[in-house]
Amino acid sequence: MTDIKDMKVWFVTGSQHLYGPKTLQQVDVDSSKIVDGLNASGKLPVEVVFKPVVKTPDEILNICVEASADKNCIGIITWMHTFSPAKMWIGGLKALSKPYMHLHTQFNRDLPWSEIDMDYMNLHQSAHGGREYGFINARMRKNRKVVVGHWQDENVQTQVGNWVRTAIGWADSQGLKVARFGDNMREVAVTEGDKVEAQIKFGWQINAYGLGDLVKYIDKVTDAEVDELYKEYEQEYAVAENCKPGGEYHENVRVQARYEIALKRFMVDGNFKAFTTNFENLTGLSQLPGLASQRLMAAGYGFGAEGDWKQAALLRIVKTMSEGMKGGSSFMEDYTYHLDPANEAVLGAHMLEICPSIAAKKPRLEVQPLGIGGKDAPARLIFESETGDAMNVTMIDMGNRFRIIVNTLDVIEPLDTMPKLPVASAFWKTHPNLADGAAAWIYAGGTHHSVFTLALTPDFIETFAEYADIEFVIIGKDTKVPEFKKELKWNEVYYMLAKGL
Template identity: 55%
Template sequence: MTTMTKEVWFVTGSQDLYGPKVLENVAANSQAIVAGLNESGKLPVKMVFKPTVKSPDEIHAVCQQANASADCVGLVLWMHTFSPAKMWIAGLSELRKPWLHLHTQFNAALPWDDINMNYMNTHQSAHGDREFGFIGTRMRKDRKVVVGHWQRPEVQDQIDDWCRAALGWAESKSLKVARFGDNMRQVAVTEGDKVAAQIQFGYEVHAHGLGELSDVVNAVSDADIASQLDLYHQDYVISDATWKESYNVDMLKNEARLELGMQRFLDGGNYKAFTNCFENLSGLTGLPGLATQRLMANGYGYGGEGDWKTSAMVRIMKVMGQGREGGCSFMEDYTYNFGAKDQALGAHMLEVCPSIAAAKPRLEVHRHTIGVKCDVGRLLFEAKQGPAINVSPIDMGNRFRILINEVDTVKQPAETPHLPVASALWEPKPNLSVAAAAWIHAGGAHHTAYSQAVTTDMIIDYAEMAGVETVVIDADTTIRSFKSELRSNAAYYMLKQGI
């Protein structure tokens, strides 16, 4: 899932008014900023310096070049001097890549004893960026604005977050999701308009019969299965009883066959996300457990019961969060713990990604009793403690909405010896009472993409790139203001679509 070949272009605006010496300084300063950002080690992409643009033709050319580049996922635009904003109209009109407006200046402190008009003319982003900001607003262009000195950690963190959102958007536009079987019968929220989703988000959703998949699964060799069992032995805690019981080993071989077969099918079709459903398993030995968990851990998106929207979101968020601690998983609000501080226990029948585990997972075989009754190997663990987000992409019928709830994942107060699934215990912000009511008012799904690596701002930036509504439930949420926001958003997004 490496993205080091992906780039964000750093483009500086100026004009010929100031003469060659000033423009030499502008170029040198821009190159130094690019080098500093790359050397910070924070960015998931390569920041690429582009020559200073000083005219409408140069601006238009670099925007067209960005559009045509498969490696460029976005641009950082900065006005070192004054760059008359009418020069940017043609370029911004055609630019199809997301962009961040960086409002900074090269030097942090003013040279009080030496400052003169030459310095002022060279370092005038304070008003050059405001001129540029006007044209972005006048043209109604969604973009990120980051303000502060470029060497400050908080500024670099914001740039990092935005670059990750741009990676997610690039992934969204090229993503393919495979549906093995259909949605769970009679369930509403996992349905949706796949054509509208492709228009809005770019990703494709394709259905495949179970026979196509089972043919590939059944072709997996015994030698490959044996090698896979060796990996399981290295990666997980497995009791001697499991290894010595031939029936349990056969169940693990079954998961190995499913994992390798599904991965070969997905890779053969260039799919990076998939769904399945316990009601559609013809030709398979059962609902994949360990197999799905390991595929998610290797970067594939997943959605249970045919939930292709959440499957795509999990993959997109895995791309955004790569290289960070915390992981990302398909998740479900399963049951509540009402106590001194109300909590939600997140889990699913089998498919929780071990990338969120607090410790080395245990691999066990247990009975699966929903939809199909059979023994299935699966990983058991508790999620890491710390801040996290639950993200729900939903189809509102006339538009899409992305709902975010910020939560704090905590340690479970007791063991759960009879619960044969991985789980995460969290306390929603601002509290369960407000968070659950707000979630329900917003039409949030019971499935989510859960992550401790991806931030709220990254999801907001991604949604703005896609042009869809985001709603956030956080520590400041109240039901009164939240319902008012939903009503305002409904009016805005309906008007935005036009007649």
């Protein structure tokens, strides 16, 4: 996963010289206490760093330039303790290349009813200082996060922490390298897309590699290394008897272990954070990487099947945002429906590659025929997902823009056992219901591949989309298909016009 220990968020407070040195000293003291409170809250995954109050256009420009150049700074939190004339912020906001948040709070929660005087009013001006600052952001068409409430409120701290996690994901997105082993599945539309535009918008570097490049790594893996990794499998999974040493399929498992070691080395050597495979392009491989892909996802790598590089990169970012949180994330596919009118639901799965981070119980390691691709039967992990609130996230290329689609879900226990199902799976209720949820997804152009996550909520993804200045639509409990169709048409008009603004 991403090493976040050196990542920092800067806390920048705006004011002006008009109030005099005593007030400005108090602004610094109060700002420092807010920083200490956020750091002590346990809601933020990285440290917030206090920066002295900024009072002039030059000070604001300098702090924004410094933040943009500092490799450890992933974003800034801005707060207007007093009134801070917003023309002072124009140069700095133009220069700032990192995500930022407007924390609209004030130091004291309650009014001091019996003691309030003009000195108090001059110091505690966040209510209208924040509006002045908000105007210039709107005037400059800046995408930013606004969080409103008292800084000691747990809900506010949680919102700040969520924004920080999205900033971590955005930082990881910059220069994210995706290795495509082979090309996309032939004749499939949704796995295509503009890789150049993806690099411009998100920072992703997406490049293809021949299977021969991976085979060179596979050939260098020793039997001793495979033996050692197999011992790890025995400890972590319920290994089928015919997959153990001496069993009919033990060698099939060893092949996947060899693939895992080789893939990991390829990824590390090239600093790749996500990869794709394609069952139509396996020249030099005896199996499609199944178990190997599942375990690399569990280690934090993004993955996309059939060459789907957009979902591979998106999965990596979702995993980065949710590091340390409860609930896993996986590559996923809406596979088949349960259309009982009294209990409609979706069985999500894939041929092989579902991440064990979402498993409810200890996965089983088995070898089963793939039934497609004409290769040997691959080893894979079989399990059922944890239950709870979840969502599917996908990204599509609309030609003139990228669109991110989110559909919220209730993951439930399967209604019966599935002893013959040879793959990992998740069983969910689609919001607002299966018919409307599926219709809205299809109207929006949603793919059959998605990123499934039990860890994050839609606001993380919405904020990420705003950073990238791309379209975001959500299908949730309150979605009405006729209104959703109108939203898609309005968005079409907006993005057509925005290209010329």
